[in-house]
Every structure is written in structure tokens, then in C-alpha cells.
Amino acid sequence: MPHDTTGPARGWLALLCASRLLQSMIVTAYSGVLPFAMVDWHMTAAQAGSIQSAWHVGYMSSLFAVGLLADR
Incomplete structure (x- = not known):
């Protein structure tokens, strides 16, 4: 089955959350x-x-940027 490239990549939110935790x-x-x-x-x-x-x-600046990204 071909990979669907039209939708968002799977797992990006989990990676974003993990990166914020580690940071x-x-x-x-x-x-x-x-x-x-x-x-x-x-x-x-x-x-x-x-x-x-x-x-x-x-x-705090990065939280603002990540908040905008998470709302997408």
C-alpha cells in the first residue's frame, strides 16, 4: 500500500511533546x-x-512559537 503524503506525518505531535520535555x-x-x-x-x-x-x-519565546504550530 503506498504511503499517503497528502496528510500530516504521523507522530509529529508526540515528537514535539518529547522534545519539549527533554528541553x-x-x-x-x-x-x-x-x-x-x-x-x-x-x-x-x-x-x-x-x-x-x-x-x-x-x-517563553519558544512556547509562543510551539503554541502556534500546535494550533495548526
């Missing part, structure tokens, strides 16, 4: 290693907070 694990890992990273990388609290804030801005 969100980054913030958990960063919080866990933060005390060690601050010592090893000679970071101040402000620098460590800037990294976390930049990650959150990027994450």
Missing part, C-alpha cells in the same frame, strides 16, 4: 549544578542569574 530538563540540571558551576566558572550571583533569565526568555 525543559535543562533548567532542572542547571539549578542542580549551579553551586558547583559558580565556583568552577568564577561566576557571581548576578552572572548566574543572567544565564537563568536568558534561558527563561528563550523558553
Whole structure:
């Protein structure tokens, strides 16, 4: 039986959800290693907070884009 190429690919939503889950694990890992990273990388609290804030801005922006894609 030939593959139907007119409809959406199967499993794209599951892959999208899995990628969001794995991507969100980054913030958990960063919080866990933060005390060690601050010592090893000679970071101040402000620098460590800037990294976390930049990650959150990027994450929130990506949620908007993924929301638009999921509505299609």
C-alpha cells in the first residue's frame, strides 16, 4: 500500500511533546549544578542569574512559537 503524503506525518505531535520535555530538563540540571558551576566558572550571583533569565526568555519565546504550530 503506498504511503499517503497528502496528510500530516504521523507522530509529529508526540515528537514535539518529547522534545519539549527533554528541553525543559535543562533548567532542572542547571539549578542542580549551579553551586558547583559558580565556583568552577568564577561566576557571581548576578552572572548566574543572567544565564537563568536568558534561558527563561528563550523558553517563553519558544512556547509562543510551539503554541502556534500546535494550533495548526
